[in-house]
Amino acid sequence: MCKSKLLSESKYLLHSFLQFSFYINALELKVYEIFKSKFSEQEAATVIEYFEAKAEAKYQEKKDYLATKDDVGVLRKEIAEAKADVIKWMFLFWIGQVAATFGLVLLFLKK
Numbered sequence: 489m490c491k492s493k494l495l496s497e498s499k500y501l502l503h504s505f506l507q508f509s510f511y512i513n514a515l516e517l518k519v520y521e522i523f524k525s526k527f528s529e530q531e532a533a534t535v536i537e538y539f540e541a542k543a544e545a546k547y548q549e550k551k552d553y554l555a556t557k558d559d560v561g562v563l564r565k566e567i568a569e570a571k572a573d574v575i576k577w578m579f580l581f582w583i584g585q586v587a588a589t590f591g592l593v594l595l596f597l598k599k
Contacts, residue, residue: 524532555563
C-alpha cells in the first residue's frame, strides 16, 4: 500500500475517532441526566461506565490504525532516505549514459 495513502487513511481514522469521541462524551452527559432522573445516581453511573468501557474498546480496536506524531516522523525520514537514494541512482545512471554516448561518438569519429 502506498505510504501517502496509508497516511491519509490514518488521518481519516483519527478524525473519525475524534468525532466519535466527542459524540460519546456529549451522549454520556445526556444519558446520565436522563437515567439520573429515572433511576438512582449509582445506576446512572453504572450505565455511563458501560458506555465508557465501550468507547475504550472501540479506541483499542482502532489504535493500531491511528498514526501518531512519531509515526509520521518515521515516515517522513523514510521518504527522505528513499528520495536521496533515487537521486543518487539517477546521477549514476546519467554519468553512465554520458560516458557511453561519449564512447560511441569517439568510436564513430575514429573510423
